[in-house]
Amino acid sequence: MAFDFLVPVSEKALAFCEFLPEQALGKNIFKHTEKKGLPVFAHATVAIFGVVESRTAFEKKPEKLDTEALRIALYRLMTGNWNSTIIDIGDVLEGDTVEDTYFVVKEIVSGLLEENIIPIIIGATQDITFPTYRAFDTIREMVNLVSVDSRFDFGEDDELISSESYMSKIITDKPNNLHNFSNLGYQSYFNAQEEIDLMERLFFDAYRLGDVVNNIALAEPVLRNAHLVSLDMRSVKASEMGISASYSPNGFDGMEICAIARYAGISDKVSVFGIYEMENTKLSQGLVAQIIWYFIEGLSFRITEVPSSSDEDFTKFTVPTDTEELVFFKSHITERWWVEVPSILPEHTKNNSKALLPCTQEDYLEACNQNIPERWLKAYKKGLN
Helix, strand or coil, X not given: CHHHHEECCCHHHHHHHCCCCCCEHHHHEEECECCCECCCCCCCCEEEEEECCCCCCCCCCCCCCCHHHXXXXXXXXXXXXXXXXXXXXXXXXXXXXXXXXXXXXXXXXXXXXXXXXXXXXEECCHHHHHHHHHHHHHCCCCEEEEEECCCCCCCCCCCCCCCCCHHHHHHHCCCCCEXXXXXXXXXXXXXXXXXXXXHHHCCCEEEEHHHHHHCHHHHHHHHHCCCEEEEEHHHECHHHHCCCCCCCCCCECHHHHHHHHHHHHHCCCCCEEEXXXXXXXXXXXXXXXXXXXXXHHHHCCCCCCCCCCCCCCEEEEEEECCCCEEEEEEECCCCCEEEEECCCCXXXXXXXCCEEEEECHHHHHHHHCCCCCHHHHHHHHHHCC
């Protein structure tokens, strides 16, 4: 069983918890220990585990990911007003081959998903996103992936999978269960024009760093539609990470990346949350710990909403345009918006129904001005292909 390959939380991290106040996370997380083994999975909401595999790093890492220091940074934080049960199941070490590591990660994530537990993965390299995507094979027919990254991470077809080419593997690997890919925070000078054009041709969504920073709420509807979120810490400013080499001077700041993590937690679809490419600095470890904290806080605000014209909690707006009649819904509880779009997903084609695409009030106002929102157009084209 894949869970047998998990290494318990270190004795140093466990000893650190003994000196924490009762309100600290370290006192309220059920941990995998050498003496007691794995914690009970029943009623768990979130399972944290590390993956130290780094052989596929695009730039070779001089040292292994220090998951012990990351845990200490997380354990010292105070719990929020949450109703989440958190377990820490330890670490996956490097297997004999990278493929062995991928297999173990895939099986662990799949097992947690079957138990309705949300994995939070702390990984050395972002290519671990690939086995977490494959973990959905027996869970969902189609998967929406959101990457918070300065790069699209496409590579050459014949290139070995790495931390900067794993998306090509996801797109081409069979069975192809990827329904939509969205990028938040790409920086144009890190991506070839051919890659940007490819995103357009595949009707994928890409949001430039400047656009997201100017309006962080742009991330909310994107994350509301995601099943899998992969966060590359290289999308964060080098100064925020305490690092000068291999990181960019431009990127998200600490508050912005934590806001994105909170949006991911609030999304009732997000089932896997991965954080990758951090380094062994105090600032990096502290920021990753706070990202995890905000994601878990977001979970406590999750509300499952299914817009319907017969539900009094929603208002339906029909907007006729020159070419289409768009139907929007607004929630009176959360003030979130959706728009109907054609869908090729089995759950919609069987019932001859339309999909509800998360959107913003700005999309509705744009439609009122006789402009078809770009996110609707991409979803429309995808639904007809």
